[in-house]
Amino acid sequence: GAGVSQSPRYKVAKRGQDVALRCDPISGHVSLFWYQQALGQGPEFLTYFQNEAQLDKSGLPSDRFFAERPEGSVSTLKIQRTQQEDSAVYLCASSWGGGAGLGYTFGSGTRLTVV
């Protein structure tokens, strides 16, 4: 597609509920990243995929967070047993390669509110 698409745009979850956030990267983009942006903060790295391989998950804050990209295109970020501190905007970004000089294309994000 023309850009990185994320769904849903907004999600309200009750504390303890599981959620799944979807990212559709630009077609052909090899690299895919998930970031978490708390209110008033800069984005913080969660995890990185190159094709279907999850090469870096050092930013995932707990074992309640899980990401997958089984066919090397669409990715899902799953949060189990959500807690209030999980409330944030979750941003997905993709790039066509792994070169450090490449910028990303970001999606508009999913705003998760845990009540």
Next chain:
Amino acid sequence: AQSVAQPEDQVNVAEGNPLTVKCTYSVSGNPYLFWYVQYPNRGLQFLLKYITGDNLVKGSYGFEAEFNKSQTSFHLKKPSALVSDSALYFCAVRDWNYGQNFVFGPGTRLSVLP
């Protein structure tokens, strides 16, 4: 470890005046530096990047940034601000030695007053 500082939470400037949004960074290797802009309820949009070469980088919408290695800075500038430039600006650094991800600064909110 990589880090990025944006010392100003908020920058106010009158329309037509020059603007500067400050950024300093810390990396162990060669930095790749980026500026992104975020409008309300939107994702981050790429403005410009420094990889190598000329220290003055020109980007989208008339923005430019100057890489200063000795001061470890990468300040964003524009000669004449527009009201439509009002947004949240993020500086980011990428160090190839530390993997693929960006480290973002905390952001600076730019308000351009008519």
